[in-house]
Amino acid sequence: MRLTVVTLNYFKKYVQREIAKASGVSVYTPIQGWRHNRKRDWIYGENRPWTDAAKEENLPGKRFREYIEPIPESEWKVFKGDRVQILKGIDKGKQGIVCTIIKERNWCYVEGLNCSYKWVNRSVSSPGFLSKVEKPLLVTTEISLLDPSDLQPTETEWRYDEDGKRVRVSMRSGRVVPLSEQATNEGDDMVDKSAYIEQSWDTKEKELTKVTFTPKAVSFEKDIMESMGIKEDRERASNFYY
Amino acid sequence: MQAIQRFSSCVCHCGRRLLSTSTILHGRRSREPWDKRFPVRAEDVSPDKKGGSEEMEKALPENHVAPTGIYHKLTGEYTHVPEMVPEFVVPDLTGFELKPYVSYRAKEITQGPLTPKDIFNSVYAETVEGEYRSGSIKVEEDSIKLSDGRVLDVKDFIVDKDDEVQ
Numbered sequence: 001m002r003l004t005v006v007t008l009n010y011f012k013k014y015v016q017r018e019i020a021k022a023s024g025v026s027v028y029t030p031i032q033g034w035r036h037n038r039k040r041d042w043i044y045g046e047n048r049p050w051t052d053a054a055k056e057e058n059l060p061g062k063r064f065r066e067y068i069e070p071i072p073e074s075e076w077k078v079f080k081g082d083r084v085q086i087l088k089g090i091d092k093g094k095q096g097i098v099c100t101i102i103k104e105r106n107w108c109y110v111e112g113l114n115c116s117y118k119w120v121n122r123s124v125s126s127p128g129f130l131s132k133v134e135k136p137l138l139v140t141t142e143i144s145l146l147d148p149s150d151l152q153p154t155e156t157e158w159r160y161d162e163d164g165k166r167v168r169v170s171m172r173s174g175r176v177v178p179l180s181e182q183a184t185n186e187g188d189d190m191v192d193k194s195a196y197i198e199q200s201w202d203t204k205e206k207e208l209t210k211v212t213f214t215p216k217a218v219s220f221e222k223d224i225m226e227s228m229g230i231k232e233d234r235e236r237a238s239n240f241y242y
Numbered sequence: 243m244q245a246i247q248r249f250s251s252c253v254c255h256c257g258r259r260l261l262s263t264s265t266i267l268h269g270r271r272s273r274e275p276w277d278k279r280f281p282v283r284a285e286d287v288s289p290d291k292k293g294g295s296e297e298m299e300k301a302l303p304e305n306h307v308a309p310t311g312i313y314h315k316l317t318g319e320y321t322h323v324p325e326m327v328p329e330f331v332v333p334d335l336t337g338f339e340l341k342p343y344v345s346y347r348a349k350e351i352t353q354g355p356l357t358p359k360d361i362f363n364s365v366y367a368e369t370v371e372g373e374y375r376s377g378s379i380k381v382e383e384d385s386i387k388l389s390d391g392r393v394l395d396v397k398d399f400i401v402d403k404d405d406e407v408q
């Protein structure tokens with residue numbers, strides 16, 4: 001059965017590597033070689049794990065005391081580009097579009113809403129400028145997805161449609177809440193796939209989907225020898241002397 | 243892939259350092275004090291060279307190369323062994339379309355591991371089916387008679403739990 005997705009997960013591995021570097025210690029002992037010890041659990045915050053700010057928040061001695069509700073990957077409902085209504089906070093009742101998601105903290109940021117204001121570069125001569133930075137909102141309690149038919153907050157559920165695709169369905173009206181183009185086009189590494197310009201070093205889909213391999217009931221070494229016309233008549237000399 | 247260079251003079255290998263007694267300049271040593279097209283090596287900053295020192299030499303990595311010959315233990319004679327020279331067996335890549343990276347636009351391909359069953363299905367399954375339908379393979383109660391005369395007995399395939407070697 002061909003079910004598994006073949007992915008290198010290079011981005012995931014990059015993030016894991018950065019976290020391991022900043023939260024662990026590599027120890028060298030002769031004969032044993034290098035051994036990496038993970039010293040502490042990573043504290044996820046508003047900064048991405050590979051940034052310096054995140055690494056500063058994860059210096060030894062820093063402790064995390066909040067409780068995070070565990071949401072399984074299959075039950076995650078909010079994605080980038082979704083239209084949501086804010087239920088709590090200063091912008092309660094307002095609707096906006098989700099711009100950032102931090103799954104580890106169950107956070108989402110709504111564009112332009114639920115912001116904190118701060119005067120920057122204030123001095124005697126000038127008032128500086130007012131910076132407006134979004135504050136995170138909890139996906140479980142402070143946010144609600146909207147029903148596309150009436151644009152009102154509604155509970156949603158993951159269900160399967162007639163084609164077998166997994167979709168979010170509004171519990172109230174049964175209408176499908178579609179995923180935004182941004183969510184479908186963006187991968188793990190936040191690259192817009194539809195806007196990507198193919199380069200000379202990229203394999204295109206046409207070449208990728210060609211099936212050129214025919215399995216043979218022959219070992220790998222023999223297969224190469226046969227295809228390259230390498231004939232090996234020599235027999236290996238015996239390695240025993242008795 | 244490996245170019246065999248024949249030096250007109252004697253080149254002896256003493257540990258790490260290379261001594262050349264020829265006046266002809268070969269390869270990288272054709273430029274003075276060192277070939278600036280390449281990054282600096284430990285050899286270039288050794289104490290024998292102008293401007294070099296032990297400290298600088300130690301700071302750079304040592305050049306350890308796999309041997310392609312044998313030193314006689316008593317006489318010290320060096321014998322070059324051609325079989326020790328690595329031979330790269332590389333297929334001809336002219337007209338090869340696959341590149342080192344995959345475009346983001348390419349769709350995700352699902353593919354499981356290649357199992358022995360898949361190999362059987364692609365190599366033998368068709369012929370076996372054809373022979374069975376044509377009647378070359380006869381299936382009886384206790385045995386299967388194949389087209390090349392072999393007989394597969396049911397007894398050979400039953401594994402008794404008592405006989406299993408742990």
